[in-house]
Amino acid sequence: MDNDITALQVLFTETYYWLTIVIMFLIHVGFCTYEVGVSRRKNHLATLLKNTMVIPVVGVTFYLFGWWLYSAMVNGPGITGGVVAAPFAEPWNELMATHMGGTPHGTDITPADTALWARLNGVFWGAFLLFSWTTASIVSGSIIERIRSGAFWLIAVMVGSVTWIIDASWGWHPSGWMVQLLGYHDAYASGVVHAIAGGTALAVIINLGPRIGKFRPDGTPRNIQPQNPWLVCIGLFLIYTGFWGFYAACNIPLYDVQPGDGVFWSATNIYLQPTTLSAITFNFIMSLCGGLMAGYIVSKGDAFWTYSGGLAGVIACSAGNDLYHPIQALLIAAIIVVVIYKLHFWVERRFKIDDAVGAVAVHGYAGFLGVCAAGFVLWGYPSSPDALLGHAEPWARVTPWGQLAGAIIMFWVLGFIPGYALSWLLKKFGMLRIPREVELAGLDFTTHAGVTRDDEEIKSAALQEARAAMRPAK
Amino acid sequence: MNTGSFSDWSGAMFDLGPLYPFVGWETEMVIVLTIFWIGWHVVQIRGEHRQREEEARRLREGDNLQRAMQAERTPERM
Numbered sequence: 001m002d003n004d005i006t007a008l009q010v011l012f013t014e015t016y017y018w019l020t021i022v023i024m025f026l027i028h029v030g031f032c033t034y035e036v037g038v039s040r041r042k043n044h045l046a047t048l049l050k051n052t053m054v055i056p057v058v059g060v061t062f063y064l065f066g067w068w069l070y071s072a073m074v075n076g077p078g079i080t081g082g083v084v085a086a087p088f089a090e091p092w093n094e095l096m097a098t099h100m101g102g103t104p105h106g107t108d109i110t111p112a113d114t115a116l117w118a119r120l121n122g123v124f125w126g127a128f129l130l131f132s133w134t135t136a137s138i139v140s141g142s143i144i145e146r147i148r149s150g151a152f153w154l155i156a157v158m159v160g161s162v163t164w165i166i167d168a169s170w171g172w173h174p175s176g177w178m179v180q181l182l183g184y185h186d187a188y189a190s191g192v193v194h195a196i197a198g199g200t201a202l203a204v205i206i207n208l209g210p211r212i213g214k215f216r217p218d219g220t221p222r223n224i225q226p227q228n229p230w231l232v233c234i235g236l237f238l239i240y241t242g243f244w245g246f247y248a249a250c251n252i253p254l255y256d257v258q259p260g261d262g263v264f265w266s267a268t269n270i271y272l273q274p275t276t277l278s279a280i281t282f283n284f285i286m287s288l289c290g291g292l293m294a295g296y297i298v299s300k301g302d303a304f305w306t307y308s309g310g311l312a313g314v315i316a317c318s319a320g321n322d323l324y325h326p327i328q329a330l331l332i333a334a335i336i337v338v339v340i341y342k343l344h345f346w347v348e349r350r351f352k353i354d355d356a357v358g359a360v361a362v363h364g365y366a367g368f369l370g371v372c373a374a375g376f377v378l379w380g381y382p383s384s385p386d387a388l389l390g391h392a393e394p395w396a397r398v399t400p401w402g403q404l405a406g407a408i409i410m411f412w413v414l415g416f417i418p419g420y421a422l423s424w425l426l427k428k429f430g431m432l433r434i435p436r437e438v439e440l441a442g443l444d445f446t447t448h449a450g451v452t453r454d455d456e457e458i459k460s461a462a463l464q465e466a467r468a469a470m471r472p473a474k
Numbered sequence: 475m476n477t478g479s480f481s482d483w484s485g486a487m488f489d490l491g492p493l494y495p496f497v498g499w500e501t502e503m504v505i506v507l508t509i510f511w512i513g514w515h516v517v518q519i520r521g522e523h524r525q526r527e528e529e530a531r532r533l534r535e536g537d538n539l540q541r542a543m544q545a546e547r548t549p550e551r552m
Contacts, residue, residue, distance in 0.1 A: 150519035431519065445533075
């Protein structure tokens, strides 16, 4: 930081990302609250703990290898090149710790590396980690009340620290091979976060099976209503709020976007293409409006699906919300929300899929369709700022087929297939589902037993004290 | 004794690199973290398996399951 402009840019960027992390934390609070609200009382504590522990298990593994995967896997490897060196993201590197940006201690990094990464590495890592928690949390909701927590935490490590971050490296990085060859555009992660999580959730649900009592003997589904609608409502509002931070964290706040001579400071999206916070504010709100309005109408005023419609509306537009007109965003959101609502109940009836919170629909189908919609609406747009990045040949443009291929890679290739393989393996070893008796009695069975026993003993002790106090003094 | 790689803040800031103690021990710390992480999963999965199997065994005895389902807070009477 040897001049005022560089110092201002770096310190502003550091502060900006740090604030987005704080706001995004609300997403996790929201998911926990929402899941507890949906689960039955006998499962509350286990449900809460299952999602809370995503924080450490994904946090530790994202430190060990997740962050490195993002920078190292941009070429596949083997599609546009080999593994890319990313020493600043290796867990044993001095830049993965407290650093002032001066002379490096090791020989694998240069003074230029330390000057750039010392103040940005931690906040970038943190922002991406929050995306990781979101991805794992999406899976968490759909499988409540019957999965073993240990099994879910292994699945969380896979989706939160391996598969999603590889897809981000491929399609959500300025140099990703999907951006280069397919023209893949997914500015606010319809596919790279939501479609992959939905695909993984669907795979796990298939191996896990439905909750006891979900389907009648004739195969028709019963509606297991959310147990605490107010908690569900607060949870979803918290997710909406955290989603603002998510959108902001997908932008780079201050970047010189002028190719060649001259300087033009702007915010950019993740691909370093110019955009503005104003643009995403328009589009975030209008896609939320479209989703809420469509969710209300299609579900005939069902509160759960109206709220979920709002979330699905934003997810459906996220691929192109850096460029859409707000009215386009509203219409795309509304149409996709109607489709995913119908699809959710069709899949439930047809394949006996018990998705407790509708996560596969709200995140998976909406994310998949949102990526595809961007292919038509943004047809011909550049996927990369070629001149700014100095590409010899312009990279592929946005097309419907490039986006469809990208959506398939997100939902099926990196979402469904690894999710199915791991959950199938866990099932084979009897590690996936809790015993039938425990599911019937409730996951909090032992905790409740302990609490009740303690309550009874405290009551008994208090009664003895009261009798002693009432005894006449000798 | 000095665990850090600097002893005061009076030098040139451009020279200041890592601020944490025990610089040079990063690989060993990563090995410890990896063992801690894998060990945690092993201990957790074993513990959960034991707990759930024990609960299932208790619930299979007599009419415990029925009573547990009738009132979520009755298992202490088993």
